[in-house]
Amino acid sequence: MDTEYLDDEEVIALYNKVRTGRKTWPAGIWSSPAALQYAVTIFDYWIHNVMGWKSWPEARTRVNPVLLEEHRLADIVENVLVPEFGEDWLDFEVVLNESMRLSEDADWAVDLTDRQERVEAAFEHAFEQLIGSPQAKPGLLATYHRFRNHLLRMWGSFQEAQAEREKAQRDAGKDLRLVRSTRGQSAESWSIVNGEDERLGEVSMLWGEPHPYCLIVLDERIAEGDWEQVVYRMEQEVLIEEPGIVSFAVWHKSFLGEYYRCLDCGELHSQFDDDGPADLRLPGMHEPDDDDD
Missing domain, CATH: 3.40.630 (Aminopeptidase)
Structure with a gap:
């Protein structure tokens, strides 16, 4: 596969062609540095725009293997999400997206200005609301730490993907x-x-x-x-x-x-x-x- 970085619109356009049978996933796309960002972008688009669900928590009760296969998402789950997050990848994605939504709310935690700090603080809140409190339920402590490690690793992947994007932008106009x-x-x-x-x-x-x-x-x-x-x-x-x-x-x-x-x-x-x-x-x-x- 060409290593050219795809922005959100390009990867969504590619997914729609794959979903409708006009294309197959390019070789190597799910081993690229931006694979995780692609996967999250596609799933977010699929949930809101294709399926018409209002939120990830709503999707949590509806996603099943047959639906994923039908909508050409099984490869993404098998090659990206399960290796990254384990079999409970969907629970993590639900917590993650609620964390991102909350962190982008300008009225929430106005004292936190650093983006990563806001995401981490929002994760604490979202985990407690959606999964439970590790303090009240010690049995959730292992899941909490695992999900938090997922979050930090994913943040690192996004930073790497952003670096790839900036490099692609520089290369795109190198003749100018x-x-x-x-x-x-x-x-x-x-x-x-x-x-x-x-x-x-x-x-x-x-x-x-x-x-x-x-x-x-x-x-x-x-x-x-x-x-x-x-x-x-x-x-x-x-x-x-x-x-x-x-x-x-x-x-x-x-x-x-x-x-x-x-x-x-x-x-x-x-x-x-x-x-x-x-x-x-x-x-x-x-x-x-x-x-x-």
């Missing part, structure tokens, strides 16, 4: 480079060129207040999605100490949106996903009064 065109006191610009020195786009950076603003315009010949590699190269090129303060406006055939680097997860997020209507209002505009016609 930035060549400075102009440099002024408050603005700079670059041309995006490939290995043959063909110009494939322009980048302009405005060093304004309250934060820098970067405009990226890409040629149609650049592959869809490679704009993220351009952003990555910009962050390396200009040595931005706080990447999260820069807004990137991206044009590729059409306006794709404005993005920023999230300091919590390291991913690029759409600015408009975070801004409410009031936040997007131009300066000087006001909320309409109830009496306005």
